[in-house]
Amino acid sequence: MSRISEVKLSRRSFVGGALMLGAASPFLLSACGKAEEAGGGGGSGGGGGTVNWLTWSDHYSQDQLAKVADTTKITGQPKLFSDNADALLQIKQTGSQFDQVSGDALWVKKYMDEGLIEPFDLAEIKSSSQLFPMATKFEFLNDPKGALGYPFSWSTVQIYYNPDKVKTPPTSWESLTDPMYKGLIVAENIPTDLMAIAGIATGAKGSPYAQTPDQISSSSGFLNALKPNVVKLASQNNEIVTMMASGEAAIGISNLGTDVRVKDAGGPELKSAYPPEGTIGFIDSEMIVAKGANKALVKPFLDAMQQSEWIVANFTTNWRPLFNQKAAEALTADPKTADNAKRLFMTDPDKALQMTLKGPAQDQQAYTEAFNKVFGA
Amino acid sequence: MSDDLQAVNPRARLFRIILSFYGVGIYIFLFAPIAVMILLSFNTSRVVGFPMAGFTTDWYLRLANDTVILKALEKSLIVAFWVTVLSTVIGTMAAFPLVRANIKNRGGVRVFITLPIMMPGLLIGVAILVLATNVLHIQPSLYTAIIGQTVLATPFVILVVSSRLEALDRNMERAAADLGANGLQRIVFVVLPLIYPGIIAGALIALTLSLDEFIVTNFIIGADQTLPIYIYNQLKFGITPEVNALATLMLLGTLAVAGVTLGALRLVKVLASVGGRRPGGSVVTKKPNRLEEPASAEV
Amino acid sequence: MTVASYARDAGGGPGETEPRRADVKKERRDWRQFVGFVPAAILFGVFFIAPLCLIVVYSFWITKNYELIPDFTTANYKTILTTGTYVRTFGKTVLIALLATVAALALAFPFCYWLVRYVPKRLQRVGLLLVILPFWTSYLLRVYAWVAILGDKGAINSMLKALGLTKDPIRLFLYDNPGVFIVLVYLYFPFAALTLYASLERFDWRLLHAAVDLGATPMRAIANTLLPQMRLALVTAGIFVFIPILGEYLAPSAIGGTHGVMMGNLVANFFSGYLLPLGSAASVLIAMVITIVLIVFRRSLDTKEIYV
Secondary structure, eight states, rough: OOOHHHHHHTTOOOOHHHHHHHHHHHHHHHHEEEEEHHHHHHHTTTEEEEEEEOOOGGGGOOHHHHHHHHHHHHEEEEEEEEEHHHHHHHHHHTSSOSSSSEEEHHHHHHHTTTTTOOOOGGGGGGGGGGBOOGGOOOOEETTEEEEOOEEEEEEEEEEETTTTTTTSSSOOTTTGGGGOOOOEEEEOOOHHHHHHHHHHTTTOOOOOOSSOHHHHHHHHHHHHHHHHEEEEESSSSSHHHHHHHTOOOOOEEEEEEEHHHHHTTTTTOOOOOOOOTOOEEEEEEEEEBBOOOGGGHHHHHHHHHTTTHHHHHHHHOSSBBSSSSSHHHHHHHHHHHHHHHHTTTTOOOGGGGGGGEEOOOOTTTHHHHHHHHTOOH | OHHHHHOOOOOHHHHHHHHHHHHHHHHHHHHHHHHHHHHHTBBBBSSOOSSOOOOHHHHHHHHHHOOOHHHHHHHHHHHHHHHHHHHHHHHHHHHHHHHOOOTHHHHHHHHHHHHHHHOOHHHHHHHHHHHIIIIIOOOHHHHHHHHHHHHHHHHHHHHHHHHHTTTTTTTTHHHHHHHOOOOHHIIIIIHHHHHHHHHHHHHHHHHHHHOOHHHHHHHTTOOOOOHHHHHHHHHHHHOHHHHHHHHHHHHHHHHHHHHHHHHHHHHHHHHHHHHHOOOOSSSSOOOOGGHHHHHHHHO | HHHHHHHHHHHHOOOSSSOHHHHHHHHHHGGGGGHHHEEEEEEEHHIIHHHHHHHHHTTEEEEETTTEEOOOOHHHHHHHOHHHHHHHHHHHHHHHHHHHHHHHHHHHHHHHHHHHSSSHHHHHHHHHHHHHHGGSSSSSHHHHHHHHHHHHSHHHHHHHHHHTSSSSSSOSTTHHHHHHHHHHHHHHHHHHHHHHHHHHHHHHTTTHHHHTTTEEEEHHIIIIHHHHHHHHHHHHHHHHHHHHHHTTOHHHHHTTTTOOOHHHHHHHHHTTTTTTHHHHHHHHHHHHHHHHHHHHHHGGGOHHHOOO
């Protein structure tokens, strides 16, 4: 709110104001002119365009977008989100503005049910030949009419901790509620997934995403007990990494590879604890938005973005496994990355099917309400 | 002024010294985060914190190549331009009846006009989004963002222009009426020139508001990004010193524009006082006879 | 108006029964004076009032599985007003807003006093400009810069560590309520300062001299002559700080962590989960508080007093 302040100046800067506007207008107009040039140049550079992409920050890099734009003349324009529910809502509300959206495993079906995405022929995207064969056969990504999503990456959610600051390592989800961990935990701000973890922690039978009202209330109880120990709910994994690197959090509920990322960011050496109660995980994919204005460009865009070199780069930045087989082979061949590739399941995509996959809750509303009741204040 | 108080009471001197330290302290408080922000834009490490890992201007260089930022800047400027134009026109038009029309409950109308500023931006953003998507069935876009920001900016224009209008001496208009000007002519040739500083100030406020507006815009702009939205994404999803570099440059840019303006203002003041009267009613010159001096100097 | 027309409009003498031509003409002209309101009325009507009405309507509906279902129920309001967490958040928001307002005013008043009395007139303008300057940086960055100051590796902790005063970082402020409080005061201090300055600048300082001449100490002089006249400005400044803080959600979300949650965060969470009715109900409650405060203190919005 930078507005009200200027009002009081009106007495003093009348003419100054006039001149400021005058001085600003050539700047404004020239900027518009320059922008038109830039926009026009990109557009008229032969059959290119823009793909408006709703995604997570670890699905691309700036270099990648720039190089892909150079070779294919298609400029990817990412907008970030943190929660699948949020993304679904945005796609629903914005109609034709987004062309491509990233989403987790079981959410893909919901997108399809709502008519927000359209199936496509995976074979039309040449880079799909680089994928692990099993990745193309996921039943939640496939439909009689075609593929619903282009499989990208996956990971389990586990507990990472800093052994220097955490003397007694956590042994399970339940143990995280112990008061000795007060103010040490950081987790991603995804209400549905946190409720699911709570369901697993309280031993709820059946799918953690289809809890009964009784189960929901014991999950709420778990989250209530956990709350004093949580210092912050982060918007994305990046924030978890920075907080653990700077020492602001000592325990992170996060994706695979967080330890490597924290080390890369100059942080301490983390250890991981795999909760015996089980955990959730995600398989994410790229979907084509049915009403997208530029949806025709998504397939060539994906073809360029999903080449193995970029997947290799993505792995060495984010350190969680991806489904590109060619990239996996390249990573194991390189002695610098071979260890991590193996440890972080890059070569073992079958593990992905053993997780409880993230998805929408059966009663999304109840989940969100229960979560807000705990973390609302 | 304060000196004679000191003569009366020696404690006043101490009071003054304490207050001066306090005043400077407040400035330090105000500028500390900005100093930190600028400092960290030179940090080699991406992790936010001290001590700094090293000193580098890399982030500034990366900014130049970042097409996303340039696109966001373009969108910001487009939106800002239209918001300024719309809110200034609408606001100025509305200021007249607010001040001059025969309204029974002027205070009530005033409260109503200030409502858009006082309501949480969150609420306004969501409300307009819901109206657009559920009722009007139009997509969030740059246009909805422009309208949303105009709703926020217009009250300021109205308040500023109306305060200037209220202080206006109506005799000018009466004189013009006596000389045969009709209503429209009076407004265009007498009132507007007299209140234009207020209009300009209002336009400036709208411009500044629009450039930094985030909350409402984020809800109703759809896939496009303005600069504040870009900054928000960067901050939320991966703090890099690049954003700090961007903010530092924006600050420098604004300072530069202000500096150039003040310099130009000085120039205009000098030229105007040599040339004659300036619109605004009163002539702000220190030597009332200045008009005669250049002539006599030439002679 | 010329003298003649003034006399004409002043009212008829005895025996005037029909409205005179001048009066009829004036009535017909009456609507024309409101023409200027039309564009603003359209703008605010369609894009401010209508959306807000929609929100009020939605607050009585329910959602099921991402679908809004028209209904008429006060269940949403009941939920908000009876759930412990929500009530606590609401109360905490009002409390923080009040505290921050008091703090901002308390900080701003001596500052403005200093600026008006002890700083040379020419420099006063520069001084004001310096207060506004932070507004020319991005609001978001000003908030996030506080993370770099208050955090574990922030400026304060690093300095304390370098000076050898502490070994472990002090986690006093970040990700908790005191941090949110500090940042809010920081963000809204200029509003208070500018409003108070405008009023303080017009104060006739000779009254202070007179008071001192009559035997008051400087402190008493200020209390008895200055403060009463500043009351209106203090109220206005208070409003300009209090009301926006009620709706704040960016600062608490960045600085507050899980414990510094304010009403704005709650509303944002509701809306992003498409729990429109609950979010609308919460918003209506906030909007009601704001409107009531505005109506109670409407005199302080009289622009003539503040801006001219």
